[in-house]
Amino acid sequence: MTDPHSPPRRKPKPSVEKLAGRKLKPATLMMGHGYDPQLSEGALKPPIFLTSTFAFESAAAGKRHFEGITGKRSGGPEGLVYSRFNGPNQEILEDRLSVWDEAEDALCFASGMTAICVLMLAFCSAGDVIVHSGPLYAASEGFVAKTLSRFGVTYLDFAAGADRPEIEAVLEQAKAQAAKAGGKVAMVYLESPANPTNALVDVEAVRDARDAVLTPDCPIAIDNTFLGPLWQQPLRHGADITVYSLTKYVGGHSDLVAGSLAGAKRWMDPVRMLRNTMGGIADPNTAWMLLRSLETVELRMQRAGENAAKVCEFLAEHPKVEGLGYLGMISDPRQQDIYRRHCSGAGSTFSLFVKGGEAESFRFLDALRIVKLAVSLGGTESLASHPAGMTHLSVPQERRAKLGITDNLVRVSIGIEDADDLIADFDQALKRV
Numbered sequence: 001m002t003d004p005h006s007p008p009r010r011k012p013k014p015s016v017e018k019l020a021g022r023k024l025k026p027a028t029l030m031m032g033h034g035y036d037p038q039l040s041e042g043a044l045k046p047p048i049f050l051t052s053t054f055a056f057e058s059a060a061a062g063k064r065h066f067e068g069i070t071g072k073r074s075g076g077p078e079g080l081v082y083s084r085f086n087g088p089n090q091e092i093l094e095d096r097l098s099v100w101d102e103a104e105d106a107l108c109f110a111s112g113m114t115a116i117c118v119l120m121l122a123f124c125s126a127g128d129v130i131v132h133s134g135p136l137y138a139a140s141e142g143f144v145a146k147t148l149s150r151f152g153v154t155y156l157d158f159a160a161g162a163d164r165p166e167i168e169a170v171l172e173q174a175k176a177q178a179a180k181a182g183g184k185v186a187m188v189y190l191e192s193p194a195n196p197t198n199a200l201v202d203v204e205a206v207r208d209a210r211d212a213v214l215t216p217d218c219p220i221a222i223d224n225t226f227l228g229p230l231w232q233q234p235l236r237h238g239a240d241i242t243v244y245s246l247t248k249y250v251g252g253h254s255d256l257v258a259g260s261l262a263g264a265k266r267w268m269d270p271v272r273m274l275r276n277t278m279g280g281i282a283d284p285n286t287a288w289m290l291l292r293s294l295e296t297v298e299l300r301m302q303r304a305g306e307n308a309a310k311v312c313e314f315l316a317e318h319p320k321v322e323g324l325g326y327l328g329m330i331s332d333p334r335q336q337d338i339y340r341r342h343c344s345g346a347g348s349t350f351s352l353f354v355k356g357g358e359a360e361s362f363r364f365l366d367a368l369r370i371v372k373l374a375v376s377l378g379g380t381e382s383l384a385s386h387p388a389g390m391t392h393l394s395v396p397q398e399r400r401a402k403l404g405i406t407d408n409l410v411r412v413s414i415g416i417e418d419a420d421d422l423i424a425d426f427d428q429a430l431k432r433v
């Protein structure tokens, strides 16, 4: 029996992460990790905590929390304080997200772009240089080139497939550029596979180049939206921070927008401080939906991956198809080598080059009946879009040409429908090109 005089327990029961010497797999941990039903009237699933603020046990406890939040004391707040900083649904989500990347800590955000912008703002000061791989998702490139530049932050980029000497040369140039402006190389920011070309970045080579040219204080962040969390674990290959648009595979049902970061506390702490100030944390309802999504993320991604392999096998032989940018069919030996070292699956998002140009691509897109014409990816349903005319329209024409974002490139994201139904849809739409 509980002692009626003892204070109610506020600290959750420790999660079971190991059993009989076995480290439990993420798929198992997604069902309960970080949640103690006894703290919520025994509810098996976490309720949605719709509250803007949290009652302190005492004035002294409130002061201690704020000492943690403001950085006067290390270790952060010891409990929940205010919903711009955190909440139960978001904390459980962050605990479960860090499981997938084997990260010490994770942070969730209202969108992938919020995660990216707050991350960059947390590490960059005037005079600093960001080095990034190219291409990036257009809004990420735009934030660096058009917004950060207004605050005295410049950038240099290297092509996604660059090798170590090429990356080192760009880092040396960035170091000189930063020294001239009185700043530092603040961050190496990668996206792999790149949106929309699917070009892979050699994360191990980037790590080696960073270690040779810069100091370990310059973090390597990588947008892992296309293959994560299942098919690529960049922290194992030398990245410091993983970045996600949770809107995509993790959310997985095209019904929410959210983002996240994961990495060591030393990298997450400055970002958390800025998020505390700016806001931008995912709301409790979205965090709850993501907890539900995480229970099936492995199943969904596996099925989508199997479907994509079958669809691409069909498309590769089709006379109206000029080529495919699919990670399961890489012909370039350098890209193949990166794939072999970094990826455990080819994903379900790929580029389809239709024979012809914009007119042929549009006819194909307009003829699809099952596959929906929409931007985004990683949902249960298959989607197709035209990057040159949609997501990457803001990218200048010469840069689009240099990056291979051509007018006949259609980006496809395969979902979890029946693969033969999808093949029938692609077949009938290609006949109408």
Ligand SMILES: Cc1ncc(COP(=O)(O)O)c(C=O)c1O
Binding pocket: 111, 112, 113, 114, 137, 191, 195, 223, 225, 226, 244, 245, 246, 247, 257, 258, 259, 376
């Ligand atoms: C690779 C990649 N990163 C980041 C984002 C931005 O995420 P969000 O739309 O959740 O802000 C996207 C969106 O399409 C993306 O494809």
